Amino acid sequence: FGIDLFVNPEAICAVELAKAIRNPSRVAIEDFAKGQIEVQKVHLAKGSKYINKSLSEINFGADLRIGFIERAGSVLIPNGDTVLAEADYLTVFGHPETLFNKREKFDPKQKIDSTSVVLFGGGETTISLIRMLSNPRFKIRVIEKNPQQCEVLANLFPHIAVIHGDATSLRLLEEEQIGVADYFVACTKDDEENILTCIQASKLGAAHVQLVINKGDYDKLLDTLKDDLNIEVVVSPRIAMSDYMKRYLSNQALTELADLPNQSGQIYQLIIPHDSPSIGKKIQELALPKGTLVVALLHKFKAKVPSAEDTLITDDRLIIISGLDEKKVVLKKLLG
Template sequence: MKIIIVGAGEVGSNLSTVLAASGHDVTLIERSEGHCERLEEEQNARIVTGNGGSARQLVEVGVAKCDAFLAMTSDDRTNIISCSLAKGLGAKNTIARIHDETYSDTSILNYQLHFGIDLLVNPEAICAVELAKEIRSAGRVEVEHFARGQIEVQRQRVARGSRLIGKKLKDIKLDPQVRIGYIHRGDQTEIANADSVLQQDDIVTLFGHPEVLFALREKFDPKQKVELSRVVLFGGSETAINLIHLLKNPRFKIRVIEKDQAHCRRLAERFPHITVINGDATSIRLMEEEQIDCADYFVACTKDDEENILTCIQASKLGAKHVQLLINKGDYDDLLGMLQTRLDIEVAVSPRRATADFMLRNLSNESVSRLAEMPDGSQVLEVRISHSSSAIGRTIKDIHLPSGCLLVALLHKFKAKVPAADDTILAGDRVVVIVTGEKEKEVTKALV
């Protein structure tokens, strides 16, 4: 695959390394001549000194023939303009890195659609999804990457007293944003269908919007108590802001410790439901005053890696139940595993590594990816709808899939959702489907 990357900062240069190592033909455009000289020695890629926001420059590097154009500078506007130009000049697939939430807000205008960009990527938002996984609900099946946090997977036990016991799924009125995928009973696991009957102590695997799934817990277990989670964030960074959005349910009591007083004021005005503390979490005294020992989760997410590591060590020693760490610099990437093990850190994420993993999945030539395997041998697959697929233009109800499979998530270009019968399949869509092993070929033939 021919790939052009604009911007050779932490994210862009790492992407170049990872994609080149995967066998892609990479061209890296960077403004700084000095930086380009260093890149020539470090990168197995074509290095071009120039302006990725110049149409002339893009024509010179052959943008019309590239399979993917990635604008990864630290400036949102440069990235959006570069991708818009690249698309207009013939690039097949354009991906822009963004930070400002303005460009992901579609309430007035869909910026992605307006500028003709195939995908907007926010590394901090990707990291926030990783950090939020364990906070929101531990022990889920790992398919959240498919929907960038919009679709979640949870397991629920059907407890004594539930009104769902003895009912067929077709007779249960669940929110349309939810789909029951599996029913696990004793040693047996089955893919759910309309005639499946729920029994006491069944464990069901549900796909859907995170908050809708949480609201359904009482239906499965009437006596289940909602426990408050006390979450402390050190730093009011972009990652922290994205994490606050993901944890907006009232069951999360969030405190943010931020050193900059003006930024504290802005956070407090923007998020009146959280507590903002002006202070430095590297101070043991402040951590003790804020009773970090009572925190369920402590997340260090400033842009200073050394302070993040130090405060995680302190939070762990003071008794925080779970500790999470954000690492910004590439120098620490190889140490993430050791940091987690040695410092008792539950989750450690890196924007550049998370972005690289995300890009590898999205730029993969594979039409089918395996996301998870269940105990009974059935698979959770992500299927990319090719431009030659017979499913294009047809509604879900009109696609004849074999028995023993179930569509549980659909990702259009701009939005992920649990599919409804009247949803239409478009070229380039991705679907998550649960399928038994012997039916995999039939499903692939019907969708790819």
């Protein structure tokens, strides 16, 4: 996603909605770099070809990295010699589509099925969300009241179904079989219509219901709306924008993101300052201590799972996992 997210609350809102749709089992360590890198906990189940193999023997591709491993009550920060074992719980970082497509490799019972998504409203949030759900496994239908906007959507996205109608009509929802949809998302500019359609979709049996609330008057009621109306995700563009600004426009050199289980280490973000001794060095040249892993790199607004060959520049943001003792060494090497 591009720099337009800085000034586009609807696109940031769409990122929040897309998280649960793309990877329902994602963990709560949050996404990084506007949803380009996500985190997911996976179970290494019986039958996986990864069992009893070291990480150096497995080709995960460039877009996936194992951050840490939970095994029999202990936590491991892996390296190339770490051997995976059956029943390990792996916290993996990577591009959302890569994480989803690799699920079956970790657990052969995790089949990749198509996902039915129904969106009410054809505005900017919907357009951004459709772009984020570009994988063919998502079968998308949009219900929009404005015939001109229906035509715009049909021209932009010929692979989706665009329905001219009003989703507040229970009859229309029944005709469109909303009750068997995997996801129903109400994201118009009219909060009352969004709430009404979500209530109806939930009662009809839609598996997951998501709601967009635009008015600031409702901000304090978001959690109540979720609990009382049986709505899984409630997103406010205003709050999403505020959280985004705090997270991505902060110049704080060190941000602690999460503690590892058993207080065995931390996940944290570092912003490379202009006087860092690491500037101009490749990651492999940093000589970071054992038990340290760089799992994500935000470089000129583009996020990736870094390789040893990536060269650091001023204002790069690194997501790092390390033990607490190793963290002190990492800070010295990267911040000076």
